Amino acid sequence: MKTFSIATIAAVVALTIVPSFAAEYDNENDTIVGRSKTLVEVALRERGVVTSGLEEWGGLIRAWVPNEDGGTSMQFFDADTLQPVSPGRS
Template sequence: MKTLSIATMLTVASLSIVPALASDNGAFNSDGATIHGRSEFALVSALHDRGVTATGVEAWGDLILAWVPNGNGGSTMVFFDADNLQQVNPNRG
């Protein structure tokens, strides 16, 4: 009986720790915020599916700004069209 109780407590503890870790990892805000009608999670996932390892996204006018690791310990701002997620130049005028 004690084993079941300890196992249950460990399961409950692990289930409450995982969401806390996910929200503190800096990758994206999972509080339901949307950018151009899409959740931040959906945008990061869609960019990942296209080979872009974004660590965060935000609205930048009618574009989506993604923070992408640059390999030198920093991040680079990369801009995407909000409709088709194609990379664009923000000075497209």
């Protein structure tokens, strides 16, 4: 019967845990239209728009904005200027 050293067990555990941390902090998940999601959220907040989520949507930024009644609505913003836009309109 083979026995495993503590170092071997620790290495196996580390190799299984590290990839999950790496995925959590993946830069791709933290950017939107090539910019930091946090900075986009801050810029929108400075314009009076508080968001609960952001994503790229057909060249625009789609934001989920909490309503006063407890719901959430979608609002769309130009990816460069962060000005509100209606999807499908140029």
